[in-house]
Amino acid sequence: MSRGTSRRRFLLGAAAGGAAALLPWTRSAFSQGIVRPKRLVLFFTPHGTIFDSGRASEKWLPTGGERDFVLHPIMSALAPYREQLILTHGIHKRHRGPDLGGPHTTGMPILWSGGGVTPDGDFTRGELPFGWNSHASVDQLIAQHLADADPTPFDSMTLGVASGGSHPGSRMIYAAPGMPVTPVSSPAAAFERYFAGSLPGEEADRERARRLSVLDAVRGSLSDLAPRMPADARLRLEAHTEAIRGLERGLQSSLSECAIPDPTTDDGLGAHIDKQSELLATGLACGLTRVGSIQCRVGENDGRVYDFLGHSVGHHSLTHREPDVPEALEQIHRFYFERFAHLLDQLSRFPEGEGTLLDHTLVVWGSDTRGWDHNYAAPFVFAGGGHSGVATGRYLRFDDVEHNRMLVSLAHHMGLDSMTTIGDGDEGEGPLSDLLG
Amino acid sequence: MLDPAIVIRAFAILLALSGCQGVVGDPVGGGDTEPEPLVCDEPPRPFPVRRLTAEQLRLHAFEVLGVDRAVPVEDEQLGTFPSNGSVAVDTNMASALSTWASTVATDAAPALVEGACSDEVDACLDHLVGDVGQLLYRRPMEDADAARLEALFATIEGTHDRTVAVQSVLEAMLQSPHFLYQVEHEGGPDRWSQLARVTFALWNGGPDAALMARVDELAEPEGAEWLIEDMLDDPRFERGLGAFAAPWLKLEQMDDTNRRTDLHGELDAETLTALRSQAREVLLGAIRGGSTYGELLTTTEVPASEPLRELYGADLVEDRGDTWRIDGSRRKGLLGLPGVLAANSGPESSSPTHRGVMVLSNLLCSPPPAPPANVTTELPEIEGATTRERLESHRDDPTCASCHESIDGIGFAFENFDWFGRYRATENGRPIDASGRLIADGAALEVADSVALADALAESGQARECFAEMWLTYAAGRSPTAEDACLMVELAGELDTPGGLRTMLVRLFSSDEFLRGELSAMEEVSP
Known part of the structure; x- marks a missing residue:
């Protein structure tokens, strides 16, 4: 399929959806408290985790069984949410076709779309040129489905922090093949994009x-x-x-019923990520959208030096020091799990039904690679959604299943249950029946 | 008449883009089969229609409206140079552009309201939509666009006031595709599109009224050459050259405050600026003065730069006022400039790897592949060892050795220069071994140091063709293909003529391929 053809198909679809979406939006479902819609949030941090089962350097897998699991200390920030988590082992990121552009590049489009980059394009990294993504990401497929079925002011809120230039190695959200969605990469820009137009x-x-x-x-x-x-x-x-x-x-x-958030924030990576989490949680609570994502930095060999943690060596270099895991690498992953926990804090601020917004929001953390040895074996953490059909508080071991099936599970959870396969890494076996419960 | 041997070599370079030759024992440049000679009747692959880069948008808006605001949109990173030719503007990008347009328009409106828009509506619209619009769009405004903008003006003046109406029209123009894109119509570029191609490449900004008045000169080859000569001598060419040179020599790596704590922690702003600008000035002088490629690589005369005097130290042998003569036995030419060396270093270390990759990729057009997965790219800490010794560890692993042989062979030749581009004879109290190995033009050459390396590159046909290829890539906004080889070989040939670099650029920008070349493919689109 040529990129042109698929773009055209996307555009025709979007035009059809657009007509419906231009109808005045009503928030009756929210304001009358009848329906508690399911929400989905994808959360990305770079370069996986410290993942090396069988070696002393393992810093990731919990101990214990499905219900009595014990979080690894690197994830201690998530301890307050232990009963709202699903931890997994044995979900693998795979894709067919040539491995172009290197693992950190390919890992970005594969993460949520289940497919790699195309061989036709003008990007270069070494000898072989490559192009953009070959498939849409699951959140955008869900968003397009919801836009047809039950539109909100925004099909999705796609946020980022320091999410880099326009390149497959720094884009994880895709509306269609060859159509990356630019993350809104600062709280000020996010406010302009999603809130400024709705002031009362x-x-x-x-x-x-x-x-x-x-x-x-x-x-x-x-x-x-x-x-x-x-x-x-x-x-x-x-x-x-x-x-x-x-x-x-x-x-x-206008959002007269919604408390408009203040986008001003302190300097620094952590403060910006936390503010984006606050804006996204507010948007979900107010009914601006039901699908969101936050991309922290980039997958493409992110050489950021975490100077605020006292480091002098960049993140990417640190990951390849394994199996001798330096303390510095642990600090980076603790820092990111703290950000993830903060996102869960923000979602917990909003009461909804018998619980909170978090109980109606499935949050998924994922990354470009597994850790030092790439290989796409993927660490994922699921959180929330306990009041919308997700069986949380579990540690699940899978026997080498494709992450594409996990993505299909997300689609089914969000009502897109016609999906049987996504990307090109699975055989159409459908969702992972045990995953979300 | 093209030399068939050169044609064959260029073809080989285009098709065999491997920087990983020269493993000891392997045949060097051993093509499996002899490449066939070029036939120069294939049209080049079309240029993509590009959205302007963030910097081009900023500069053009600033020059037309006098409001200077950075554009908060990221460019596509397409290999060496940015080129926004593949992805569409999505809603998030449109939102950022909209916010930017609103800010610029709000700042620009009051001056217009006090001037041309102070009285009669007709006079206001003539100026706003006619004069200002024509400059923003780089072509006379089409009637339908003018009518839409005039209707917008009337609507907003009715609901708000004159100032907001002017602001709104500016806001719409700054988001128009005629402003945001290098608009090209199906069927080939018209004279306005041709002028925009030349102007954004050479000036990194748009044409002004004076240049637009000369648009018809592009129609005749001689007129086009005159126009381009004038544009090369215009101060705005320094910006265009900067847009080429910063990615080409990787000077922009100096801006990374997070990674280069050495440069940003230990140098003052003036020195950093001087490091960067001296490299650009050397290239500018060589182009304006019509140097040959060999002279660019081996010159021992550099623009004087007070902040760099201490850095040059004993290398500076004669102060001639505007220029300095430097000791050609220690450093020479473009690659001997402190700015180029400092930019291609690691924090507080010389990094033969960075330097080797830059020369292989951007001076020889033979980029090495990315490091394989699952290897550390950090050098081991060895007490008292030289950088060269620490790098030797790359060779222990055969998967590393295959590429590092050719990368480090070049990089080692620059070991006489530290992270700041300062000459050094020793490292950790041990004498520097700057001997290296260059693989170019299908042959391996042992070089004693960077001076010998510069002399070798100055003689290299591959380096000349690569220089032409880099300019073509920058100007066309896409990777080169086999069909470009004929133009490239011709351009490379200009580099040794009396006008040298200048003649090559005039030839490139006045060529049919660049000015009148086709647009992006007429892709078959099935319903």
């Missing part, structure tokens, strides 16, 4: 109307020009036109 009040209404007039002119100019462009550019301009429609949809309603 008369003055805000006037500003919304003005911006809609501006965007209308922009869209007109795009629609005029697209048919006169060469084919590949025409498809990109049509997608750009859809993007403007997306902005217009974000300007349709």
Whole structure:
């Protein structure tokens, strides 16, 4: 399938969905408290964990059995949420086709889409050129499904922090083959993207109307020009036109019932990630969307030196020092599990039904690689969703199953139960029946 | 008339992009089969239609509206140079661009309202949509676009006021595809698209009214050459050259405050700027002055740079005021510049690997593959050892040796220079061994140091063709293909003519391939 063809299919689909999505959005389900919709959040941190079963350097797997498991100290930040977690072992990231661009590059598109990069493209890393992703990521497939069935102001909230340039090694969310979704990479930009258009009040209404007039002119100019462009550019301009429609949809309603968050934040990686978690939790609680993601940094050989942890060697170099795990690497993973725990804190702030927003939100942590030896054997942590059908408080051992089936499980959980396979790594066996319970 | 031997070599370079030759005992440059000679009647692969880079958008908006705001959108990282030619603008990117446009428009509107838009609506719109719009779009505005913008103006002036109406029209223009993209129409680039191709490549910004008035000069080969000559002499060419040189020589690695704590912790801002600008100035001088490629690689005259005087130390043998003559037995040419050496170093270490990879990838167009999975790329700590000795550990593992033989062979030749680009005769109290090995043009050559390496590169046909290939890649926004070999060989040939680098650039930017080359493929799209 050529990229052009698949893009066109995506665009036709988006246009059809767009018409429905432009209808005024009602929040009756939320405000009347009848339905507690299921939400999904994907959370990424770079370079896996300290994962090397069978060696003394193991810093990841819990001890104990399915119910009486004991968290490894590296994950101690998650201890308060022990009963809301599912830990897994034996889920493997696989994909067919050539291994282009190196494991950290390929690991990003594979993570949530289950498929690798294409061989046709202008990216270079060493001898063989490669292109963008070959498949859409599961969150976007779910978001597109929900946009048709029950639209919200935003199909998804895709956030990031220091998430790098436009490259397959720094993009994990994909709307379609060859169509990465740019993470909104600062709290200030996230506020502009998801909240600024929804401020309540008369003055805000006037500003919304003005911006809609501006965007209308922009869209007109795009629609005029697209048919006169060469084919590949025409498809990109049509997608750009859809993007403007997306902005217009974000300007349709005011959030009078929602406490607008304050996007100002302290400096530093941790503060920015935590603020993005707060914004995402607020968006989910307010019904802005049901699908979200936070990408912390990038998969592509992330050489960031964690100077605030006192380090002088970059993260990527540290990972390849295994099997002698340096203390510095443990500190990085503790730091990221603390961020993950903070996201769970934020989701727990919002009461919902008999529990909290977290009880209605399935959060999945994943990474580009497993750890020092790549290999795509994937560490995943699942949290939340206990009041929406997820059986939490378990440690599950699988016998070498493809992570594609885990992704299918996420789709089924979110109501996209027509999905039997995703990406190219599985044989269509369907969801992992034991995973979410 | 092209020398068939050169053509064959260029073809071989394009197809055999391997930097991993020269394992001891392996035949060097041993092609399995002799490549066939080129036939120069294949049209080159089309150029992609590109969205402007963040820097180009910033500069163009600044030059037209006088408001300087960074554009918060990341560029596509396409190998050596950024080129936004493959992905579409998604909603998140559109949101960031929208916020940026709003900020710029809000800042720019008051001056317009006090000027051309102070009185009659017609005069205001003539200026706003006519003059300003034409500059922002780099072409006369189409009637339908003008009508839309005028309607927008009327609507907003009705609901808000004149200032907000002006702001809104600017906001719409700054988000228009005519502003954001290098617009090219199906059927081939018109003269405005051609002018934009040249201007964004050479100036990294858009054309002004004076340049737009000269658009018809591009129609004739001689006129195009004159226009490009003038553009090379314009101060704005320094920006375009910076956009080429920073990725080409990897100077931008100096900006990484997180990784390069040595540069950012120990040097003042003035020295850092001087390191960077001196490298650009050497290239600029060589182009404007029409140096040959060999002269660029071996010059012993550099622009004077006070902040670098102490760094050069005894290497500076004669202060000629605007220029310095340096000791050519210690360092020479572009690759001997402290800025190039400092940028291609690790924190507080010389990094023969970084230097070797840069030369292989960007001066010989023979990039080594990424390190294999599951290996550490850190050097072992060995008490009292030299960098060279620590690197030798790469050779213990055959999977590392296959590439590091050719990478480090080049990098070792620069061992006389530390992380800052300072000359050193010893490391850890031991004398430096700067002997290296260069594999180029299908042959291996032992070199005593970086001076000998520079002399060898100055003679290399492969290096000349790579220089042409790098410019073509930068200008076209895509990777080179076999069909580009004919143009490349011709461009490489210009590098030894009296006009040297300058002639090559004039030839490239006035070529039919660049100016009138086809656009991105007419892809078959099935419903």
